[in-house]
Amino acid sequence: MSVISVQDVKKVYKLYDKPLDRLKEAFHIRRKIYHTDHFALKGVSFEIKKGETLGLIGKNGSGKSTLLKIITGVLTPTSGAVHSTGRIAALLELGAGFNPEYTGIENIYLNGTMMGYSREEMETKVPAIMEFADIGQFIHQPVKTYSSGMFARLAFSVAINVDPDILIVDEALSVGDIFFQSKCYRKFEEFAEKGKTILFVSHDMGSIIKYCDRSIVLNEGELIAEGPSRDMVDLYKKIVSKNFLNEETEKFEQQTAADKNSFWKEKLGNLNSKYLDYGNKRAEIIDYALFDGTGAIMSTVSRSETFSLRMKVKFHDKIKEPIFAYTIKDVKGNDITGTNTMFEAIGTGTSADGSIYEISFEQALPLHNGEYLVSLGCTGYEDGEFQVYHRLYDLLILNIISDRATVGFFDAESKITVKRN
Known part of the structure; x- marks a missing residue:
């Protein structure tokens, strides 16, 4: 059963050389075009099954964040459609959905309201949110005074404690310290065990391999491939090292090789x-x-x-x-x-x-x-x-x-044996 279905989604932005060109185009009698089209997404289609952890990988500018914003309803696609089933909690960017003037507590209730919970329902969730975020008395301060790490702690804590059916995370954990990241990844494992669905975007290929059942690769707005995470990471490696061939680059690469x-x-x-x-x-x-x-x-x-x-x-x-x-x-x-x-x-x-x-x-x-x-x-x-x-x-x-975690600078590749007498 698919909980998210993305069907031929395209997103086109109009780019203008000067701000005045936008006005000229709007009022030109002969409808003269002053813009160029930028295709952020070029007909992307895929499905995510219930209980699946899906990785989304690609270079900066490949369209990952645009796609996530369309899935969560923050952006509207130029064409195509997205269908989802269940409650979605998303960490798209640092502090998204937070009012900087509100305190941490006030933002917790605000986010709960946006998720469809009543104040009474959120009151039962606040203690768990505060405990996981672990930001002390700053929970009573305006979030505009928070460090990036505090933002990440509170945002992730709210997202995982409002009992979502689908969790979407877009590089939001990269600002947390190693202890907080470790706690978040343990939550990922708990979510998977409960049959929750996770869409995970990261440049940390080790985490993609370790936590994602399968992955999809975006490049320049196109879905290049989908499959086992390790295979998709190998493909991503070719893309970032410019050894990936598509119709546009194949001729150039052949000339270069010759x-x-x-x-x-x-x-x-x-x-x-x-x-x-x-x-x-x-x-x-x-x-x-x-x-x-x-x-x-x-x-x-x-x-x-x-x-x-x-x-x-x-x-x-x-x-x-x-x-x-x-x-x-x-x-x-x-x-x-x-x-x-x-x-x-x-x-x-x-x-x-x-x-x-x-x-x-x-x-x-x-x-x-x-x-x-x-x-x-x-x-x-x-x-x-x-x-x-x-x-x-x-x-x-x-x-x-690396899909292994060890202490220090390098992995000694220890072989551990435990005997119980």
């Missing part, structure tokens, strides 16, 4: 625009990318999946025993791991002016779920003095997917 002089970096979707570039440039890093086990350029890898980090270095001088290196940092700037050819006792010989070296580091990283920054370097020693020929710091974004 061009022997094409650069890896031209296909990247994970370049950090604020990377640091320095060195004397007697040797220069001219190309770089991350590759999965099939040889495809990517930016996302599953925990402990073997991948390779490659770079090409062009030498503008004769250099003896250059050192090639990489480092991986977390988002806080902590060095997590890294190595170089000197540490690994790999001889690199003496370069000739104009020569190009291709270096590949192959490894598996048992790191936690999240984003990491990759740095590259070419250095060396001359007359005992350390030389930096070229360094690219915080160059690439590497997204690690």
Whole structure:
């Protein structure tokens, strides 16, 4: 039995170059068009069954939030239809549905009224909401004074404690601390056990794999595929690393593949625009990318999946025993791991002016779920003095997917045995 049915939904926005163009178009005698159409959704259709946890994944701008707003009735589709059965509780964006001038308590009753509950019915739910939100005396303060974390706590607490048939969550948990997120995910599991339906939107691919029975992938307003979550995450990885082919990109990709002089970096979707570039440039890093086990350029890898980090270095001088290196940092700037050819006792010989070296580091990283920054370097020693020929710091974004939770920086992949005597 389907509790949500989305049928050929399209959403078109009119885009104007100048605000005045909207007025000109409205009053033009010959109905001259001053706008261009932007298709946020292009005929999306799917169904969600009762008791199912469905993941919705896609890049920013793929149409996920627009689709959720249409499902919850916040937006009206340009064409198509959405049918739902049961009470829906939604966390579409931080503080949505809250009056900033009202206190937390007042907003609880306000949201209950919007859900169709009487004040008397909400009075029985308030204690559980307050306990789960755990924001202390701030519950009696105007929500405009709340931090983003307090907003998330109260909004999620209200949503799960009004006994919805369908829960929709759109990245709302990313602002909570790790303890709050853990508590929320436990609630997800409780909801699933009770036969509730969950529509979950997240860029956290590990959570998508762990919690969602199946997933759908949106890209540029189109539903690309639906199926088992792990398969859909693999497809998403191809999209974000620009290795996904559709009718519009296939010809370009074929041309690029046929061009022997094409650069890896031209296909990247994970370049950090604020990377640091320095060195004397007697040797220069001219190309770089991350590759999965099939040889495809990517930016996302599953925990402990073997991948390779490659770079090409062009030498503008004769250099003896250059050192090639990489480092991986977390988002806080902590060095997590890294190595170089000197540490690994790999001889690199003496370069000739104009020569190009291709270096590949192959490894598996048992790191936690999240984003990491990759740095590259070419250095060396001359007359005992350390030389930096070229360094690219915080160059690439590497997204690690893991459906396991452990403590610290990495997963030791412990094997646990419990015996009961």
